[in-house]
Structures are given as structure tokens and as C-alpha cells.
Amino acid sequence: MYVNGLKTSLIINNMRKEFANYLFHEMKTNSKIMLITADIGYGILDKLRIEFPDRILNVGSSEMLMIGIAVGLSYDGYIPICYTISSFLLYRPFEMIRNYVNHECLNIKLVGSGRDKDYIHDGITHWMEDDVKIITTCFDNIQIYKPDTFTETDFRSFMDCSEPCYLNLKRNV
Template sequence: MKKLPVKFRNDSIRGWCVYEIYNQMLKNRNIWVITGDLGYHVLDLIRRDFPDRFINVGAAEQSMMGLAVGLALQNKIPFVYSITPFLLYRPFETIRNYLHHEKIPVKLIGVARNKDYEEEGISHWAEEDKQVMSIFTNIESRWPETKEEVSQLIKEMVKNKKPYYINLQREKGDTVKSNKKVK
């Protein structure tokens, strides 16, 4: 795979994911990105270049998911980007009722697996996401391992009108808000 353009700065799976979403946003005005008070550095260019389609809801996970459902019902393609526990556990009821049962095509991107954010404490751990997602058989769930895989997956998510969940593992060199690097 070619090198990530310099302006994206983060040559990780997360960086490639955001790069692909950015490229899709250039082509499709229906794509929106919603985040829950994180991802600033990796999402900076989306926030700058698409301010009308980028929403940071803050620490309001249920509202974040409700907003995404509303956008999807208006034929938009919402990508919800957050740390995995905040994405899945806090808005569980909305995911269950609307994404799973009603099959509303919201695209979920969970950042971090297992104890990728161990230093941030248990609230940031995502040790159960596979078990949680296994009950949602109407949500396409994936755990991509490579940059190439995540790039293709974003294209697939844009094209398909079904709910998705993908989980992105934190890689060496990725930083968190405390600016600690993964060893």
C-alpha cells in the first residue's frame, strides 16, 4: 500500500480509515462524521474541510447515536467514530432498537480493542465488544487487521445500506489525549 499523504499525519489503521472516509466525503455529500469528544488529531481535516458534515456531540453517547439514526433516516450515511466502550456500551439501547431490530444503516467505528487504552482505566477498555456484537446479527461486524482491509471496508460501508460496526486496533505510535505513545 502507498504511503498515507503527509497532511493526514497518522499512518496507522485509524489514519487510513479516516483518509478513506475523507476521500468518500469528497465524492458523496451524504456522508457525515459524528464523534463523541475524541479523535481530534486524526479527524482534523474532516472537521476543517467538511464543517457542515462533522459533528462533535461531546460526552453524550446516547445523543450521538440518536443523531446518527436520524441522519440515516434522512438518507444520509452517518459514520459514528468513538472509543469502543463509549460507542457500544453507553448507547446500547439505541443500537439494539434501531440498528439491530430496525436495520437503520448507521456505520459504527470503534477505536481500540481489549486494553488498548489500559492507562486510561476500565471505562476505556473494550474486552467484550465481540461478545456484545455477536447478539446483533443484523449488524455487519468486522475487526480489520490491515490498512488495506480497512480502506476496502470503508468503501463497502458507504455502498451498502445496512448497519456496520468495525473495530480499529490501536497501533504502535498512536497517541492518546495524554500524549502517551503505545510501546
Template structure:
């Protein structure tokens, strides 16, 4: 694996921070996980991070509403819960309305296999997102990936985007 993306699961939230400094519309919605990973963001932006609990479907709906008001919400959740639980809301509420909602799916490539198969989905998430016309950002795709450029392309795009870490 490319050393540039080796720790991207741990680094993704910290890579968002400079963009959140520049763009006050960025908010982070966390689905009851990511503790430790989100600490720096929470320290710098305590009023722009929300623990939504275990409710991915509701979180996506809330993110869509936030995007309709001009905010740029980032939904951060474990990959299989985000994709398998909330796919209808992602498709109908975000993709079909072309809302600027960003998704971070953590634990891709079966990172959480020690928690059992309920926390794994191989690359099905990627296929499902492509099926509903969601742009997928996958730093694990090749050896020559520039992680920082990929984060910039994802966060500055005005269309919905799905980032796999």
C-alpha cells in the same frame, strides 16, 4: 500484525474522506474525542462533522434520525463507551430498523489501557455487536486483510456496520 492495518486507528477517518467527496450524504458524528485524527475531515468538510460531546446514547439516536432522512451518519467513539453505553440504542434505533448508520469504535484491543479498565473491553465489543446482528468489520482478524477493501465494503454497504480500530 499485518502492516496494511498497522495504523488503521489513525487512518480510518482519512480513508472516509474520498467517499465523503463522492457521497454528500456522509456526515461524521464524533463523541468528544478523535482530535487530531479528524482534522483533515474537518478541514475539508466543516459542515459535515459534529462534536456530539459525551453522549453516545443520544448520538446514536440522532444518527438514526439522520439516516431516516437519507443521510449516512458515521458515529466515531471510544469502543467501550459506544458499545456498553449505547447498545440499546444501537440495537433498537439502528439494527432493528436496518438503518444505514456506520460505527467506528476506536481503541479496540485495549489500546487505551493506560487510562484504566474503564476504557477497555477486550473483544467483548465484537461479541456484543455480533449478538445483536450488527455486521462487524475487524481489520485485526487475520494476516491477509486488505484494509482499503474492508473500508470500502463497510462504507458502501447499505446496512448498518461496525468498524473496529
């Protein structure tokens, strides 16, 4: 498929691919980073799965489990990164994020894929139009990162934050 004469694969997933690339290099130098996904990231995360098979876990469509595992890992001194579609990341495990991640102010990194109606073809369950509103009104200890472009400086700031953080990545750039 081509858009404006460019092959689609060159423009789709750019922000997510950059995140995966930066994360790969970060995981090479920091053995405390654990990546937990909820049924997403196929292809983009392959390099990480091959290099760090014991530090990546796909829990399937179990977002509450993903957050629960992250809480336990955080208490044990790890830096868990939870990665899935933005709406599933914030809506499904809302109570656990509120009670543990936010209230306990744990160093858990929440990474949501998709902004606004990036997943329009999948319907309203996949849309994320109010993530900033949810976090600012319900989760006062979670730092928000929602860049228009994703750079190494953005990644560094996100990873260096010792408080809970939410990073929203555009699906299509």
C-alpha cells in the same frame, strides 16, 4: 519518544489515520456522509473538520445523543458514521443501538477506536474485549468488521454495506 529506533508518531494511530484518509476522499464524492464523534479524533480528523465543517459534529461525552442524531440522519437518507472509543460506542448507548440501529436495520456505520486493552492507561472503562460477543449475541443485524490491518478494500466493503455496520480500529498498530 522512540520505539525500536522509530519515532512513535510513525507507528501510533496508523489504522485510525488510514480510516480518516479514506473517509476524507469518500466524503468528497458523497455528500450524504455525516460524521458524528463523541469527544475523540482530535488531530486525526482535523483535515475533515476543515474541509467539511457542516458535515462533522462532535457531541462531546454524549454517546446516546450521537446515536440518536445518527438515527434521525439515517431516516432522512444520510449515511451517518458514529466514531468514538469502542467501549463507549457499544456500552453507553446500548438500548438505542438495540431498538433503532439493529431492530430497524438502519444504514448507520459504527466505528470504534481501540481493541482489547489499547487504552490500558485509562482503565477498565476504556477497554473493549467483548465487542464481537456483544454484537453477535445482541445485535443480529449489525455486520462486524474487525481487520488486523486496514486497507482501502476493507473501507470500501464497510462503506458499501447498506446494513448497520461496526468497524473496530486498533489504537496502536
